[in-house]
Structure formats: structure tokens, C-alpha cells
Amino acid sequence: MKSRFAAIIQARYSDEQFAKEYYSRSKSGLKPYETDLVEKYLKNCKDVLVVGCGCGRETVPLVLKGFNITAIDISKEMVKQTKRLCRELKAKANVYEMDAANLNFKDNSFDAALLFNCLIDQVPSHENRKKVCNELWRVLKPNGVCIAISNNALYPGKRLCYWLEHIKEIPSFIAHWRRRDFFDRVYEDGTKVYVHLSTPFYLKRLFKKRFSILALTSTENISCPRKGITRYLAPIIAVVSLKEEA
Numbered sequence: 001m002k003s004r005f006a007a008i009i010q011a012r013y014s015d016e017q018f019a020k021e022y023y024s025r026s027k028s029g030l031k032p033y034e035t036d037l038v039e040k041y042l043k044n045c046k047d048v049l050v051v052g053c054g055c056g057r058e059t060v061p062l063v064l065k066g067f068n069i070t071a072i073d074i075s076k077e078m079v080k081q082t083k084r085l086c087r088e089l090k091a092k093a094n095v096y097e098m099d100a101a102n103l104n105f106k107d108n109s110f111d112a113a114l115l116f117n118c119l120i121d122q123v124p125s126h127e128n129r130k131k132v133c134n135e136l137w138r139v140l141k142p143n144g145v146c147i148a149i150s151n152n153a154l155y156p157g158k159r160l161c162y163w164l165e166h167i168k169e170i171p172s173f174i175a176h177w178r179r180r181d182f183f184d185r186v187y188e189d190g191t192k193v194y195v196h197l198s199t200p201f202y203l204k205r206l207f208k209k210r211f212s213i214l215a216l217t218s219t220e221n222i223s224c225p226r227k228g229i230t231r232y233l234a235p236i237i238a239v240v241s242l243k244e245e246a
């Protein structure tokens with residue numbers, strides 16, 4: 001994946017200082033809504049692909065839950081840290097440096113693919129996000145489940161400053177609301193951060209091209225998700241999709 005934004009992502013996640021801090025944060029394990037999603041949708045799954053594994057935050061607890069985990073990350077440094085956490089917490093996983101848009105796995109390899117902590121927001125350009133979807137579809141087995149969690153561009157709370165920053169672009173957003181790369185953003189947080197915010201409508205459309213959508217849910221409380229229109233305004237959203245049998 002080559003782009004100005006891809007270089008920013010590589011630089012951030014290859015930074016040793018950042019990796020050190022991220023490593024200590026990654027011992028926190030799964031977030032409650034991630035546990036809920038796993039328990040609800042991964043009941044019959046064994047071989048699970050963790051996409052954008054970072055320092056192993058999801059990888060280790062999923063191994064300890066009994067899944068066969070393969071974890072990938074585009075950053076060599078992150079792969080190193082995931083392996084380190086696996087060693088430290090005695091969890092056995094296959095961890096590889098790999099781009100989610102170009103997966104080096106055979107077709108039909110996994111029962112589930114997890115894009116937790118907004119991996120899809122880190123993929124610059126609609127074309128690349130489509131490539132990621134296609135690749136996930138290819139490597140999932142029939143009836144395989146894909147769960148993508150994303151920041152919600154429509155969340156009025158924290159995201160308000162984001163909209164205000166882009167206020168000049170709002171008329172063009174309304175006029176061309178299908179423009180998918182709207183609101184790409186780079187900001188400073190020690191290192192440069194790239195993020196693409198998606199609306200729930202965009203995410204659904206993206207995955208619907210290959211998968212059938214099982215659920216679009218807000219993630220603060222999966223056991224009791226927001227209902228109706230309010231779920232479109234949640235801070236974080238999850239799209240759960242299924243690779244239907246041919």
C-alpha cells in the first residue's frame with residue numbers, strides 16, 4: 001500500500017518510543033464490548049485472523065480463550081511486540097508482518113477475521129479499503145465471520161471538533177455525500193496520526209459488496225445496543241458480516 005498516509009501510519013507504528021508505551025497499554029486485554037462480540041459471533045469459530053494486531057492486546061486473550069490465532073500487522077515493530085507479549089504471557093500464536101490489503105494466506109483459511117480498534121480507519125483511500133474487504137472475503141471460509149469496529153463520523157460528541165475543523169468542507173460533503181475519502185485527517189499526538197472516519201452507511205456499503213451484513217451495532221454496550229436511529233450516532237460502531245456459502 002503506497003500513499004502519503006500509508007507512510008505516516010508506518011512511521012507511527014514503527015516508532016520505538018511509541019511501541020514501548022503501546023506495549024504496556026496492550027496488557028489491558030479485550031474491551032468489554034469486544035468480549036461481547038466474540039462471545040456472540042465467534043461461537044463456532046476456531047481459526048481466527050487478527051488484523052492489525054498492534055502489540056498483541058487482542059491476540060493474547062483470544063489465544064487464552066482457546067482460539068487458533070494468526071495475527072498480522074503492517075509494522076515490523078508491532079509484530080515484534082506482539083511476539084514479545086505472547087512469550088511473556090505464554091500464549092502461542094502465528095504472528096506475521098503483512099498488509100491487510102495483500103494477505104499471504106490461502107483462500108478459505110479462517111473461520112473469522114477481527115478488525116478491532118478501528119483498523120479500517122487506518123487504511124487510506126476507498127480503493128485500499130475495498131482491497132482489504134476483498135482479501136478478507138477470500139481468506140475466510142464459507143460462513144466465516146468478519147467483525148470491523150470503527151470510529152463513527154456521525155457521533156456528535158467528541159467528533160464535533162472534527163466536523164468544526166472541516167467546516168469549510170461540509171457543503172461539499174452534503175453535495176457529494178458519497179465521496180468516501182472525505183474527512184481523512186492527520187494530527188499530532190507525539191507522532192503524526194492518520195485516521196479516516198467512516199459513517200455507518202459507508203461501512204455497511206463497503207462490506208455489503210462481498211459479505212452479507214449480520215449486524216450494525218454500537219459498541220459501548222453490545223448486550224444492550226442502541227436501537228433505531230440512535231445507533232447511527234454512537235461513538236463507535238461495529239459491522240458484523242458473513243461470507244455466505246457460494
Ligand SMILES: C[S@@+](CC[C@H](N)C(=O)[O-])C[C@H]1O[C@@H](n2cnc3c(N)ncnc32)[C@H](O)[C@@H]1O
Binds near residue numbers: 013026052056058122
Ligand atoms: C490502532 S492500532 C490497533 C492495534 C491493536 N489492534 C490494539 O487494539 O491494540 C492499529 C494497528 O493496525 C496496524 N495497521 C495499519 N494499517 C494496516 C494494514 N494495512 N495492514 C495491517 N496492519 C495495519 C498498525 O500498524 C497498528 O498496529
